[in-house]
Amino acid sequence: MSQVPVVPEGVSQFEVFHVREGAFGGTGSGDTSGFGGLVELMHMPEASTRPFGGWFDEISDELELSLAAREVNAGDAIEKVVIAFDEITFFVRREYLLSVLSTLRDEPGLRFEFSTGVSGVHYPSDTNRELHAVYHLMSMTHNHRIRVEVVTADSDRHIPSSVSIYPTNDWHERETFDFFGIVFDGHPALTRIQMPDDWPGHPQRKDYPLGGIPIEYKGATIPPPDQRRAYNS
Amino acid sequence: MSTENITYTSSAAQPNDPYANFSDPAEGGRIFNVGGGDWDSITVDPESDSERIVVNMGPQHPSTHGVLRLILEIEGESVTEARCGIGYLHTGIEKNMEFRSFTQGVTYATRMDYLAPFFNETAYCLAIEKLLGITDQIPERANVIRVMMMELNRVSSHLVALATGGMELGALTAMEFGFRERELILDIFEMITGLRMNNAYIRPGGVAQDLPDNAVEKIREMIPLLRKRLKDTADLLVDNNIWMGRTVGIGYLDLTGCMALGITGPVLRATGYPHDLRKSQPYCGYENYEFDVVTENTNDAYGRFLIRIREMHQSLRIVEQTLDRLQPGPVMIADKKIAWPAQLSVGSDGQGNSLEHIREIMSESMEALIHHFKLVTEGFRVPAGQVYTAIEAPRGELGCHLVSSGGTRPFRVHFRDPSFTNLQAVAAMCEGGQIADVIAAVASIDPVMGGVDR
Numbered sequence: 313m314s315q316v317p318v319v320p321e322g323v324s325q326f327e328v329f330h331v332r333e334g335a336f337g338g339t340g341s342g343d344t345s346g347f348g349g350l351v352e353l354m355h356m357p358e359a360s361t362r363p364f365g366g367w368f369d370e371i372s373d374e375l376e377l378s379l380a381a382r383e384v385n386a387g388d389a390i391e392k393v394v395i396a397f398d399e400i401t402f403f404v405r406r407e408y409l410l411s412v413l414s415t416l417r418d419e420p421g422l423r424f425e426f427s428t429g430v431s432g433v434h435y436p437s438d439t440n441r442e443l444h445a446v447y448h449l450m451s452m453t454h455n456h457r458i459r460v461e462v463v464t465a466d467s468d469r470h471i472p473s474s475v476s477i478y479p480t481n482d483w484h485e486r487e488t489f490d491f492f493g494i495v496f497d498g499h500p501a502l503t504r505i506q507m508p509d510d511w512p513g514h515p516q517r518k519d520y521p522l523g524g525i526p527i528e529y530k531g532a533t534i535p536p537p538d539q540r541r542a543y544n545s
Numbered sequence: 546m547s548t549e550n551i552t553y554t555s556s557a558a559q560p561n562d563p564y565a566n567f568s569d570p571a572e573g574g575r576i577f578n579v580g581g582g583d584w585d586s587i588t589v590d591p592e593s594d595s596e597r598i599v600v601n602m603g604p605q606h607p608s609t610h611g612v613l614r615l616i617l618e619i620e621g622e623s624v625t626e627a628r629c630g631i632g633y634l635h636t637g638i639e640k641n642m643e644f645r646s647f648t649q650g651v652t653y654a655t656r657m658d659y660l661a662p663f664f665n666e667t668a669y670c671l672a673i674e675k676l677l678g679i680t681d682q683i684p685e686r687a688n689v690i691r692v693m694m695m696e697l698n699r700v701s702s703h704l705v706a707l708a709t710g711g712m713e714l715g716a717l718t719a720m721e722f723g724f725r726e727r728e729l730i731l732d733i734f735e736m737i738t739g740l741r742m743n744n745a746y747i748r749p750g751g752v753a754q755d756l757p758d759n760a761v762e763k764i765r766e767m768i769p770l771l772r773k774r775l776k777d778t779a780d781l782l783v784d785n786n787i788w789m790g791r792t793v794g795i796g797y798l799d800l801t802g803c804m805a806l807g808i809t810g811p812v813l814r815a816t817g818y819p820h821d822l823r824k825s826q827p828y829c830g831y832e833n834y835e836f837d838v839v840t841e842n843t844n845d846a847y848g849r850f851l852i853r854i855r856e857m858h859q860s861l862r863i864v865e866q867t868l869d870r871l872q873p874g875p876v877m878i879a880d881k882k883i884a885w886p887a888q889l890s891v892g893s894d895g896q897g898n899s900l901e902h903i904r905e906i907m908s909e910s911m912e913a914l915i916h917h918f919k920l921v922t923e924g925f926r927v928p929a930g931q932v933y934t935a936i937e938a939p940r941g942e943l944g945c946h947l948v949s950s951g952g953t954r955p956f957r958v959h960f961r962d963p964s965f966t967n968l969q970a971v972a973a974m975c976e977g978g979q980i981a982d983v984i985a986a987v988a989s990i991d992p993v994m995g996g997v998d999r
Contacts, residue, residue, distance in 0.1 A: 332952075398675075399931075399932060425804055426804060428933075428944050429966065431959035433956075446931075446946065448946065448961070452820060478805075480969065483966070504632075506631070506998060507632065515640055
C-alpha cells in the first residue's frame, strides 16, 4: 500500500526522515479503523532564504565576507542555511569545513571561540547523506550560538578533523567515531573511547540493534524494547 | 568440570548481532586480543637504568573519583605523561532513549550525572519544550520549583565534590561533613519527589507534582542550619596549611587552556573569567534572581575549591528568593495534549495516581480518560527538527542536542556532559607534576563518571 507522498510546494531541499503509514503499530490484522490508510511525510525543516531576521543576517553576512577575504567562495562552502526553532544551522561541505571553522573562530566579528563538541546523527533514509556530524559553537564574546553541520555518505565516511582548530573536539570526535563510524581524517589518535577497543560495529547507528532479551514474568513474555509492539513514530 | 563446548548460536531476533556466531576458541573461533596501537613502543627495556614506567591507575581505585582509569607514565615520582581511559560506566543511555517516549526519557537522562539529576532533567526537558515551542507556556510556579531544585542540587553536588575531593587527599573529616550536609538536602528531595537520587521529577511541560504542604517551611528551616555547617566545613579547610599545601598551585590551567580544551564551570571561573550561563543566557527565569558569579584568579585546585564553597552560598541565596517567589498555581502546562495528567499520592497500597484523578478518569470525564490513555501509552508528538539547549550544571555547561523526527520518541539525543569535556584537561594539568598531585588535580575537576560515559 506504499504511496509516494506529494512533495510540498516551494520546498527545494529537505531531508525526508521517513514516510509514516497508518496511525498504529500493528500490521497484518485487518484494518477496521481506516487509520491504516494515513500517509504522512516526515522531513526536517527546509533551507531558509534571506532575510533570516535578527542577528542571523549579520552573522551570515560577516561569514560570507570573511570567507571571501580568505578567498573561499561562500556559495561553494556553505550548502544551505537552515533557521528553525530560533537556531541557525550552516550546512558546510566537508572540503571547506576547516576553513569555515577557522574563519568562525578567528574573525573578530564572529569570534566563535568556544566549541561545545561534536555530535553525530545517522539518517538512514537520507540517501548518500546518511551520516551527519554536528558542531555546536558558542561565541562568548558576542553571546551567540550557532550550529555547523557536515554530511557524508555512509559509503564514504570521512570528515576532516577539527582538533587543530578546536582541541576540545578531540574526545568528541573519538566518541562520534566510536558511535557512528565517521572517520575524522587528521585526528591525532582516533580510537574508540566509550566502547571496548575490540568492539564490532558502531552502536548509535540506526541499523545497530538496541539489544536486550525477552523477560518472562508470571508466565507472560515481554520482548526487548526495540521489538515491542509500539505506535508508529 | 563440564566438558561441554560453549557455543552461542545465532539468534533470529538479532540478525545484526556480530557476536551471534561466536564459538569456543578451542574450536577455531574468533579470539580478541588487546594489542596494536603504540603499545610496543612504550614497552620499557628491562635492561635499562631508566626509572620510567607506565602505571595503570584505576579504574577500580579509591582515589580516581569513580571508575576513571589513568594511564600514567612516570619517572620516579614525576608524571611525564597522563592519559585517561574512560567508558567503564557506559550504559547506552542515549541509545536507550531513542526507544522510549519523550516523557519516559527523563527517567534515563536523570541517571547520567547521578550527582546532579535535576540538571540532566532540565536540560532534556528544555530541549523538548523548545522543539514543541512551549517554552513561554511553562507555568511560573513550575519554573520557580525547577530553579529551587537545581540550586539545592548544586549545593549537594558541590558538597560531594568537597567530600570526595577531601577524602582523596586524606581530609576524612571533610568527607564526613560533606556527606552529612548533603543528607539534609537529600531529605528535602525525598520529601518533594519521593526519591533521594534519580528523581525524574522535572518533566516536559513542568514538574511531576506540586510541593507537599510543609515543603517551604522545611526548606526555610534547613537553610540556616546548612549555612552554619557550610561555614564549619569551610573553616576546616580554607586556611588549613596541609590542605593549601596539597592544592595551591596544583592542577594549573589558565584561561587560554580552558578555552582551547572547552572547559567550563568552576575550573573556568577559577581563571577569573565570569562565564555563567545563568547570567549570560538565562533559562527557567534565572534573570529574575539576584546572585553573583563567583570567580578566583588562582587557576589552580585551591581556587576551584574556594569557588565551590562560595557558590554554595550563592545557591542558598537563590533558594531563599525562590521561596519568596512561590505563588500558588499549576505546576504543569495547561495544554492537555502534552501535560502529564496525573498527580501522585501515597495510598494504603503504596504510591500511585491520586484518588481524585482516578475518580475523574473513571467516572467523570471521558476526555480525561482518553488523554490519560493516549499520553501514557503513546506519548505526544514533537515537531521534526533539532535544537541544542545548554544550562549551567555544577560542573559546567550541560548541553542537550535533541533531534526529533516528528514522532513520539527522540530520533537522537546527545548530551554534552561537562565532566566528559573537562576530563580532557587531565593531561594539561598533571604532566610535569608529582604523582600525588594527579589526585588533587582530578579531584578539582570533579568528574562524575556516570556523566562522562552515559
